[in-house]
Amino acid sequence: MKTRRFLSAGVALAAASLLLAGCAGGGDSSTASNQTDSGGKITVWVDPPRVPAAEAFKEAYPDIPIDIVQIDGTVGGQTVRQAFANFDSAGQGWPDAIFFPSNDDIAWATNSTSNYAADLTDLLPDVVKGYDPAVISFCDIDGQIRCLRNDAAPDVFWYNKAFFDEKGYTVPTTWEEYADLSVKIAQENPGKISGFLGDAYAVNRYLQAAGCPTNDRVSESEAHINMDDPNCQRATDLLDTMQAGNALSTQGIFDGDAAEAGANLVMSPGAVWWGNYLFRDTWKIPAGQMTAVAPLKWEGDSKPSTGNEGGGLWGVSSHITGKQLENTLTFATFVATDPRWQVDLSTGLPGYGPVQEDWLAKIAGDAYFADIPTTQAAFKSALGDVQPYSYMLYDTGSVWTQTVPSTLIGGGSATDAIKAFGDELVNQAKSVGYTIVTE
Amino acid sequence: MTNQLLEDRSATGPTAGASRAADGGTPPKKRRRASWLHRDETVGAWILLAPYTILFLVAAAIPIGYAFVISMQKAPTLVNPKSGFGGFDSFATVIGDYRFWSTFVNIFTLMAIWLPIMIIGIVALALLIHASPGRFGGAMRFIYYIPGALGGIANFVLWVYLIDPVNSPIAFLWQGIGASTYKEVITPGNMPFILTAMLFFQGVGTWIVVVNGGLNGISDEVMEAARLDGANAWQLAWHVKLPLIRPWVGYAALMNLAYGFQLFLEPYLLRQISSGSVVAEWAPTQLGYAFAFTNRNFPAAAALSIILLVITLAIGLVIVTRSGLFGDDRVPRIKKKDRTA
Numbered sequence: 001m002k003t004r005r006f007l008s009a010g011v012a013l014a015a016a017s018l019l020l021a022g023c024a025g026g027g028d029s030s031t032a033s034n035q036t037d038s039g040g041k042i043t044v045w046v047d048p049p050r051v052p053a054a055e056a057f058k059e060a061y062p063d064i065p066i067d068i069v070q071i072d073g074t075v076g077g078q079t080v081r082q083a084f085a086n087f088d089s090a091g092q093g094w095p096d097a098i099f100f101p102s103n104d105d106i107a108w109a110t111n112s113t114s115n116y117a118a119d120l121t122d123l124l125p126d127v128v129k130g131y132d133p134a135v136i137s138f139c140d141i142d143g144q145i146r147c148l149r150n151d152a153a154p155d156v157f158w159y160n161k162a163f164f165d166e167k168g169y170t171v172p173t174t175w176e177e178y179a180d181l182s183v184k185i186a187q188e189n190p191g192k193i194s195g196f197l198g199d200a201y202a203v204n205r206y207l208q209a210a211g212c213p214t215n216d217r218v219s220e221s222e223a224h225i226n227m228d229d230p231n232c233q234r235a236t237d238l239l240d241t242m243q244a245g246n247a248l249s250t251q252g253i254f255d256g257d258a259a260e261a262g263a264n265l266v267m268s269p270g271a272v273w274w275g276n277y278l279f280r281d282t283w284k285i286p287a288g289q290m291t292a293v294a295p296l297k298w299e300g301d302s303k304p305s306t307g308n309e310g311g312g313l314w315g316v317s318s319h320i321t322g323k324q325l326e327n328t329l330t331f332a333t334f335v336a337t338d339p340r341w342q343v344d345l346s347t348g349l350p351g352y353g354p355v356q357e358d359w360l361a362k363i364a365g366d367a368y369f370a371d372i373p374t375t376q377a378a379f380k381s382a383l384g385d386v387q388p389y390s391y392m393l394y395d396t397g398s399v400w401t402q403t404v405p406s407t408l409i410g411g412g413s414a415t416d417a418i419k420a421f422g423d424e425l426v427n428q429a430k431s432v433g434y435t436i437v438t439e
Numbered sequence: 440m441t442n443q444l445l446e447d448r449s450a451t452g453p454t455a456g457a458s459r460a461a462d463g464g465t466p467p468k469k470r471r472r473a474s475w476l477h478r479d480e481t482v483g484a485w486i487l488l489a490p491y492t493i494l495f496l497v498a499a500a501i502p503i504g505y506a507f508v509i510s511m512q513k514a515p516t517l518v519n520p521k522s523g524f525g526g527f528d529s530f531a532t533v534i535g536d537y538r539f540w541s542t543f544v545n546i547f548t549l550m551a552i553w554l555p556i557m558i559i560g561i562v563a564l565a566l567l568i569h570a571s572p573g574r575f576g577g578a579m580r581f582i583y584y585i586p587g588a589l590g591g592i593a594n595f596v597l598w599v600y601l602i603d604p605v606n607s608p609i610a611f612l613w614q615g616i617g618a619s620t621y622k623e624v625i626t627p628g629n630m631p632f633i634l635t636a637m638l639f640f641q642g643v644g645t646w647i648v649v650v651n652g653g654l655n656g657i658s659d660e661v662m663e664a665a666r667l668d669g670a671n672a673w674q675l676a677w678h679v680k681l682p683l684i685r686p687w688v689g690y691a692a693l694m695n696l697a698y699g700f701q702l703f704l705e706p707y708l709l710r711q712i713s714s715g716s717v718v719a720e721w722a723p724t725q726l727g728y729a730f731a732f733t734n735r736n737f738p739a740a741a742a743l744s745i746i747l748l749v750i751t752l753a754i755g756l757v758i759v760t761r762s763g764l765f766g767d768d769r770v771p772r773i774k775k776k777d778r779t780a
Contacts, residue, residue, distance in 0.1 A: 074711065076715055077711075078719070078728070078732060078733070081732045081733065082728075082731075082732040085731060085732045085735055085737075088735075089737070108735070113515055113735050114735075198622055198714060198716065199714065199715075200715065250620075250622055250623070251620050251622060251714075252622075252714045252715075254714060255620065255621065255622070255714045256621070256712075256714075257603075257605060257620050257621055258620075393733075395733070397715075398715055398719060401714060401715030401716055402710075402715055402716060402717065402718045402719065405622050405716045406622075406626055406627055406716050406717075409622060409623050409626055409716075410626065410627075410628070427537045427538075430537075431536060431537065431538075431734060432733065432734050433734070
């Protein structure tokens with residue numbers, strides 16, 4: 001009887017302690033003191049859209065042995081962060097190069113507790129020089145270039161030219177005009193929408209474009225967040241007008257069931273890669289409809305003001321040396337600059353300057369956009385209109401997706417939603433250890 | 440006598456003789472056999488226990504100890520990346536976190552809805568099956584078991600389809616509440632109900648089989664006696680069967696409670712299919728996950744695990760001592776009687 005009692009108590013204890021399995025980990029912070037050399041073999045981690053890049057490299061450099069690992073590409077996903085926390089604790093296991101699924105990942109990868117991403121300033125000086133400073137600025141952490149940008153992803157202003165021509169609407173040039181027109185279109189054409197609020201990049205589309213300080217890195221331990229800033233207020237007012245006028249969808253651009261809403265999108269700020277990736281490949285909008293113009297201005301400003309949605313980052317491990325490092329740098333150079341990936345296969349405008357023209361020329365050949373010369377010009381001009389934005393240890397996009405859509409679906413206004421977003425953002429920023437400054 | 444002594448020596452050596460002398464007159468043969476039996480039992484017990492003991496150490500005892508050690512450390516921070524002894528600081532970090540209480544509110548809300556439905560459902564269905572013997576009962580037992588066989592991911596994938604407001608066979612329900620996208624179905628307010636449905640159908644079949652096992656253990660004489668006394672099917676179920684299967688019901692409650700506190704996969708994946716519209720730290724285990732892998736604060740993650748362990752064990756102990764399944768005092772009493780007789 002005692003044995004049975006012991007066994008049963010053991011079962012209970014075992015069941016209860018199962019929850020420990022995922023959580024117990026090492027506590028030591030690692031240092032990059034021991035760099036290793038495999039003798040040449042490299043391991044790279046890529047998200048699904050970047051697998052062709054790694055495959056193209058394999059074909060171009062058959063002599064370099066390479067292990068291509070496909071990772072969870074969810075923006076704001078946690079699996080890669082989890083793997084790296086474990087690698088950093090164990091002091092081994094890192095991939096040699098990675099395409100970060102979220103741009104925010106560069107924050108922990110360069111933080112002193114991880115220090116995974118190598119400083120490329122001196123390792124790849126020529127490649128770094130090929131980038132427009134505005135494009136590579138996202139990789140510039142305290143003066144060191146810690147990553148390479150796969151593509152530049154400034155927001156341009158997309159609209160459905162076929163729809164606008166048919167109905168006789170004028171394309172807006174200011175954010176205020178955009179809000180007013182969106183309400184008018186929604187009234188006159190029920191079901192037609194002018195924006196998506198349910199994805200992580202909506203933060204960049206609206207708040208970053210307004211210059212609202214959500215992601216302003218003061219130092220490694222200080223963040224500037226102030227949702228009472230007038231710049232945040234103008235974005236909130238804009239969204240309030242549009243939300244009240246039924247011009248916005250609470251879905252996100254990446255939602256599996258967003259294709260129907262996508263087909264009803266008549267205009268929106270959106271990244272350069274929306275053209276091929278969303279409109280053409282995901283939502284299957286016919287050719288000759290969607291087209292882009294330069295980003296919008298805020299009334300009273302002289303220059304357009306826009307956000308940036310992703311434009312992925314390649315990182316190289318700081319834990320390797322010798323032949324392994326040499327091959328990894330060859331890989332990084334290939335995926336960032338080589339036309340065999342950047343021009344022939346990539347859906348986004350290359351971040352690396354020298355291959356941008358060839359990619360832009362290619363969209364003329366595709367003949368997908370309604371007005372190709374204007375679209376090409378808009379892509380180039382938008383690069384310089386992107387507002388400053390730092391990637392932080394808190395995940396602004398995830399805070400957005402878990403507060404804004406649910407508040408709106410629950411019947412709240414855009415003001416309520418952005419209030420909930422701001423409160424949660426400050427909480428998360430404090431939770432990961434930042435001191436918040438409001439000036 | 441000499442022969443016997445020789446046999447004794449050759450069998451067990453001098454100790455057997457010594458013990459016999461000490462006992463003073465008890466029949467030696469019987470004693471010897473008992474001693475052998477006892478030793479065999481001990482060795483056998485340990486052999487049988489070994490796989491469990493090893494797994495218990497690897498998967499439970501050592502991780503618990505490790506988590507406790509880690510939770511006592513100081514987390515490296517941005518300002519001070521040094522680690523060291525931190526006492527109970529991590530527990531303060533966890534309890535002081537702005538999400539700590541809300542994760543427990545979420546779990547308790549779910550439990551308040553799910554556990555009563557689960558336990559009543561298990562008991563009612565098991566009693567119904569037991570009251571309808573023969574082919575019908577067997578068929579129903581099998582049918583109830585089917586959703587239970589869709590464990591874990593398979594069950595989850597099924598539910599991803601069921602809560603799809605466009606393609607689901609129950610889409611009219613979702614459209615009835617005005618939802619046309621995943622985000623509109625998977626709202627914070629709907630989460631406890633969606634999880635209740637998922638967990639109920641996933642677990643109920645298996646637990647019916649377990650409780651049914653308890654019902655089958657009730658002796659025919661007891662049932663016959665009750666019937667002779669004029670008990671109808673309802674009285675039989677309520678006054679005879681239910682009290683006798685109380686331990687199994689308690690066990691079901693315990694295991695489901697423990698499962699509820701360890702909920703991780705379901706809210707984690709619901710967040711994914713709703714493209715992030717559910718908070719990332721819905722359940723306490725998810726908060727632990729965030730401590731470990733977002734905040735890189737392993738001590739806080741370990742501390743939260745310890746807190747969950749203590750809660751689960753405490754609730755578990757209450758049910759263990761109350762249900763009677765583990766501390767069954769009827770059986771030892773019978774045994775004592777056996778011994779005296």
